[in-house]
Amino acid sequence: MADNTTVIGHAARVRGRLTGEVSVSVHGFVEGEITVEGDVTVESSGIVDATIRGRRLVIRGAVRGDLVGGESVGLAEGARVVGDIRAPRVAIAQGALARGAVEAGGEGEASAVGARSQSAARTAASPASRGAPLPAKVVASSPVVRATAKLEVAAPVPIGPATSSAEAKPSHAPARRPPPPVVPILKKAKGQVLKKKER
């Protein structure tokens, strides 16, 4: 494995896209995108400004970008992550910093690299049984799992909208608020000014 693993050394900087079927270990700096079918490890000296997709992700360093794990995402002590985390299993150790949405449970598996058809079949067949053996480590994930179990009919469908709305809320909510109150206030003010002048 050591032969086939790609190592970005601690004095190295990569700008661009890393793709492939193997594992990557980052001790240095990567900016762009990492999409591999193997495991990705960001060591404590590693700094990544990129979306990372892989099977199992282990973060000990700093990441700005989304983490999508086909199997799992683990933040070790000392990890600093700003971005959304998605995987069937998510572990955040004490001493790790994370800022962003976390989805542990069925979602990550559906978007896993190279395992879409399998997971779709499993989701449709037994959503309840899949929810049970995952005593999700992150509390936020349990309502999602329960919801899919209750619906049972078309499990993959409600997952999509729920995901997008949850992600959209924080970014869009503040932007939409200002316009409505501004318009009526201006109209009233204009009308009052005009009337006063006429008198």
Added chain:
Amino acid sequence: MASTVIGAGITIEGEITTEEDIVVAGTVRGKLSAKEAVTIESGATVEADVQSGSLAVAGTLTGNVTAGDRVDLQSGARVVGNVKAARVTIADGAQFKGNVDMDV
């Protein structure tokens, strides 16, 4: 501690910069610069301009090379591009197309 290795089966599109050695066994497109030695192994594909202390090629390299010290094109190497270095060796069995510019 850990020098950079671009393993077989991985593709990097973009720019790689390092202060140390780098070994490429996979695919690199874009630009590659290292202060120390660059090794392009047999089976590797590099489509990039390379700037390095020294360079050893056993794989496929398309692009211009500038090395501070030396460039060795080993047997089995396939290089298309201009090579600028103080010392250049081309081994028997290496394919090479381009200009050589040695500091005199």
